[in-house]
Amino acid sequence: MKKYILPPLALMMICVVVCGLLVGAYKLTYKDTTGVMTDDLKAGCEAVFSGSNGEDYKILLDSSKTEKTPLTFGNESVNSIILSENKENCLIEVTTDGYSKGGIHILVGINQNGELVGTEFVSCGETPGLGTKLRDQKSIFSDKFIGFTSDDDFDSVDNVTGATYSSNGMREAIKTALEVFSNNKEAILSE
DSSP, X not given: OXXXXXXXXXXXXXXXXXXXXXXXXXXXXXXXXXXXXXXXXXXXXXXXXXXXTTOOEEEOBOTTSSSOOBOXXXXXXXXXXEEXXXXXXXXXXXXXXXXXXXXXXXXXXXXXXXXXXXXXXXXXXXXXXXXXXXXXXXXGTGGGGTTOOTTSOGGGSOOOTTOHHHHHHHHHHXXXXXXXXXXXXXXXXXX
16 A cells, blocks of 8 residues: 555655745746836837937836736726837837737837827737738838827728738727827826
């Protein structure tokens, strides 16, 4: 009987010790990166606002919560709101569904007047050659929204042929960002 109990018991003890070591190593090396501008976000900010001359950007944090949480105004599609140091440029990071779930992850650049300045993909999980046209050929779709505000007719821009779901997702992401900015402009610019 002893030979049947000892091997599983020994394995269980090894697992407990290894798990304890992993938890300890995690706690010693964990670094909270909430609210930190990643290289991808910095590159996206510079791509959208090409004339920003190396300006610094910061992710706005929700001051109503005790833990560090990006400000999203309760919108599930919004990941964060990024503001330039001179408060002239705002970027809203949005993730939405295209053809694939969460396949469109973009930064939407908005000026102080609430007008779209440009977009930049952080990542694109759409179908190569079809949905990725939105990322690779901005002039066929997303550039047509430049100058739009939350009050404009987003359906006036035709979908990209063969990428209907991706086009609809991109349109929804841009519309969401413009509406979030329009509805919360004072709170965003006062940060």
